[in-house]
Amino acid sequence: MHRDHALDATFPHRHTYSAAAPTRPDGTRRALRIGLGGPVGTGKTATVAALCRALRDELSLAVVTNDIYTREDAEFLLREAVLPPDRIAAVETGACPHTAIRDDISANLEAVEDLEEHAGPLDLILVESGGDNLTATFSKGLVDAQIFVIDVSGGDDIPRKGGPGITTADLLVVNKTDLAPYVGVDLDTMARDAEAQRGPRPVLFTSLTSEGGVKPVADWTRERLTTWTTAPTT
């Protein structure tokens, strides 16, 4: 202990440590990390799959999934072959996805770093949370931006209810707009309520079942990536 403390006094900066540093140990810029959260079944995996298809020819991509008790999301992405298997990692969450993406992010950080190490250099890593409740948000130590995905079939009062996911996410996606007529949902009301909760933060309406339905989200992601790659790293 004395030896270490003597060294600590001589080299006070030996142990600089920051989970969210924008650079890798070698000084190059790490991948942008975007988290996707939201209630169960709203279309998070469908969004991830569609984003991969839309962006994989222009960007180097990888995905981390956080399933609740299976490897379902990871296996869906593998089955759909949206990315090669070494670009998809599954984190086990002990029945509690919001713990793994917010309170104890250590397993997710390891998955992200392993992907960068084995498949890198990467431009973008998408981190999908298992379906959770309206309060589930990603830690800033894990992701640089987060998308909260809700759908019309959860009812048009969800944006009004708010909660940290709806109010603070960098992007709110309201998915499954194709179902709106069948579930009696008024999209204008949802848009108005979302704006009241979120102010200037963006809201996008998508229908992933239609051709090119993910385009607005892909465009938003490209913008974030441009901002990320042009920002200074120090």
Add this chain to the structure above:
Amino acid sequence: MNRAALFVLADGRFPAGGHAHSGGAEPAVAAGRITDAASLERFCRGRLHTAGLVAAGLAAAAADGHDPLALDAAADARTPAPALRTTARKLGRQMMRAARATWPSAALDDLAAARPHGAHQPVVLGLAARAAGLTPLDAAHAAAYEAVSGPATAVVRLLSLDPFDATAVLARLAPDQDRTAAAAVAATRRIPAEGLDALPAASAPLLDITAEQHAAWPVRLFAS
């Protein structure tokens, strides 16, 4: 030395990945060996006096300043099940990340550099305790407590067991935890004369077997 650091280190909310692990409780619940508070207590007592004692010995020795790489090899020798070795290293890596951010130290940096994919968790725990200015006995206590608190928390989720009953189990096991920690420290005192062979090497064959089986389950709530 700063005793309050022990609460930080041993807190179930310390962000080192423990929340996703059941310590063998998930397969025990599935097999019907844990069904209520009484059977949880028996399970935890068994785990404490086997895996818990081994972990406490390794943690105390690391906190005492013994070579972490030699201790890591000693941990491998005491962990025959490959699934449990993988789990111990995964959790060791997560503990390392949390410890380096919490109590930066050259010793932690050195072990992280030597074992980038993780040293055994109890070794990292002991080194973290040392970096926090805690004693070998403190480190042994943290390891012993973790050996029982992990399964107890998991069983609350798995069986919807009354959380008050689960916490009472932990309280009833407190004297056993004290004895385990004391035995671990007593063993580390014999290291100068006997080498690392002095450290406890108790095994729990059923935990080893079910850990291997559990690792192959396609659907499970906990990572181990």
